[in-house]
Amino acid sequence: MDxxxxxxxxxxxxxxxxxxxxxxxxxxxVAGAGMAQASTSTSHGTEQAGTAxxxxxxxYGMVIDIKKFYQDPSLxxxxxxxxxxxxxxxxxxxxxxxxxxxxMTKFENAFPEKPNLYQDEATANNQLPILCNHCDNPxxxxxxxxxxxxxxxxxxxxxDYHRCIGCRFCMAACPYGSRSFNxxxxxxxxxxLNRDYPARTRGVVEKCNFCVERVQIGQLPACVEAVSESKAxxxxxxxxPNSELxxxxxxxxxxQRNPSLGTLxxxxxxx
Amino acid sequence: MYxxxxxxxxxxxxxxxxxxxxxxxxxxxxxxxxxxxxxDAKTCVLPAAEIRAEHMKLxxxxxxxxxxxxxxxxxxxxxxxxxxxxxxxxxxxxxxxxQFCDKCHTYASVEPYCWDCHLAPVE
Numbered sequence: 001m002d003x004x005x006x007x008x009x010x011x012x013x014x015x016x017x018x019x020x021x022x023x024x025x026x027x028x029x030v031a032g033a034g035m036a037q038a039s040t041s042t043s044h045g046t047e048q049a050g051t052a053x054x055x056x057x058x059x060y061g062m063v064i065d066i067k068k069f070y071q072d073p074s075l076x077x078x079x080x081x082x083x084x085x086x087x088x089x090x091x092x093x094x095x096x097x098x099x100x101x102x103x104m105t106k107f108e109n110a111f112p113e114k115p116n117l118y119q120d121e122a123t124a125n126n127q128l129p130i131l132c133n134h135c136d137n138p139x140x141x142x143x144x145x146x147x148x149x150x151x152x153x154x155x156x157x158x159x160d161y162h163r164c165i166g167c168r169f170c171m172a173a174c175p176y177g178s179r180s181f182n183x184x185x186x187x188x189x190x191x192x193l194n195r196d197y198p199a200r201t202r203g204v205v206e207k208c209n210f211c212v213e214r215v216q217i218g219q220l221p222a223c224v225e226a227v228s229e230s231k232a233x234x235x236x237x238x239x240x241p242n243s244e245l246x247x248x249x250x251x252x253x254x255x256q257r258n259p260s261l262g263t264l265x266x267x268x269x270x271x
Numbered sequence: 272m273y274x275x276x277x278x279x280x281x282x283x284x285x286x287x288x289x290x291x292x293x294x295x296x297x298x299x300x301x302x303x304x305x306x307x308x309x310x311d312a313k314t315c316v317l318p319a320a321e322i323r324a325e326h327m328k329l330x331x332x333x334x335x336x337x338x339x340x341x342x343x344x345x346x347x348x349x350x351x352x353x354x355x356x357x358x359x360x361x362x363x364x365x366x367x368x369x370q371f372c373d374k375c376h377t378y379a380s381v382e383p384y385c386w387d388c389h390l391a392p393v394e
Contacts, residue, residue: 150339158338158339160338161388162334195392198358199389199390200388201387217343
């Protein structure tokens with residue numbers, strides 16, 4: 001090959017410049033990708049913060065006064081009955097088929113993370129109502145492959161039975177056992193059909209819907225209405241600092257079911 | 272043609288066999304079903320031709336608006352309020368599923384799954 005020192009230096013110089021420029025371009029690209037990554041992580045952060053990002057919007061919640069349910073066991077019965085009547089919830093004779101929307105249970109079952117060796121008598125002998133927590137960060141919604149369950153703009157975690165394929169991922173994801181599967185056709189197990197509300201079919205998962213069909217037309221949930229005189233159940237907007245709900249939360253010490261999971265439940269209990 | 276005595280009757284039998292749906296349903300299937308319209312309601316939420324062709328799409332739109340978007344405001348037609356609901360609007364006028372829905376659906380051989388969950392009026 002015919003070359004001399006002058007040409008060799010020219011080629012080497014240009015190659016060095018191109019190399020430096022090339023690395024600069026590569027650096028830019030890497031930095032750009034890094035920035036993109038950073039921006040996704042921030043958006044993820046706000047999503048996780050949940051409440052802060054959604055402030056201002058409606059987020060429905062409930063306060064349950066456990067003491068009132070201990071004092072008057074008929075309250076729980078009334079609330080459960082009103083709910084089941086309003087939503088055509090079937091009553092299966094076999095416990096394995098049970099469909100749960102709102103139901104009465106012992107304190108240690110509702111709050112297994114708060115065991116007490118020396119339980120007081122009222123707690124030991126009575127039951128309290130539990131229902132879907134309508135979490136602000138609902139794990140069931142993340143698990144659902146068809147988006148049949150979703151968090152509405154008002155904070156209600158709803159079910160769209162048209163889309164439910166019955167995979168039961170949501171039941172596995174829900175840490176509160178609030179979801180039930182229809183193993184059998186429930187229609188014939190509903191005592192008094194409410195003809196203004198649909199029933200369900202075999203093969204779908206169902207749960208408490210916070211009476212979305214009543215709340216969105218300005219009524220109170222059926223269970224809250226059934227025990228309205230006792231004020232044992234209070235329903236309202238958690239994002240409105242002047243709501244009755246928030247006033248109670250400000251006055252009284254309340255607990256949520258297993259808050260350490262980070263699901264941000266919207267149902268609070270006055271112990 | 273060899274064996275024309277076997278081939279021609281065979282062809283005739285074959286043609287008759289594959290055209291069974293045509294001649295077996297001759298007459299009966301061509302008459303459109305007569306549906307029973309509500310007596311006390313004169314207007315529907317859409318003009319007759321449109322609702323006939325588009326009712327399934329309208330029901331899907333209503334379902335998504337009500338259930339997923341929470342837009343439950345009733346629609347107003349000629350001063351009358353209609354909630355966006357199969358059970359609370361459609362079936363309040365068309366009080367007989369058997370005489371209204373089923374007649375066309377059976378004729379057209381469609382089996383909508385609405386009634387797996389939704390409740391038809393008592394007949």
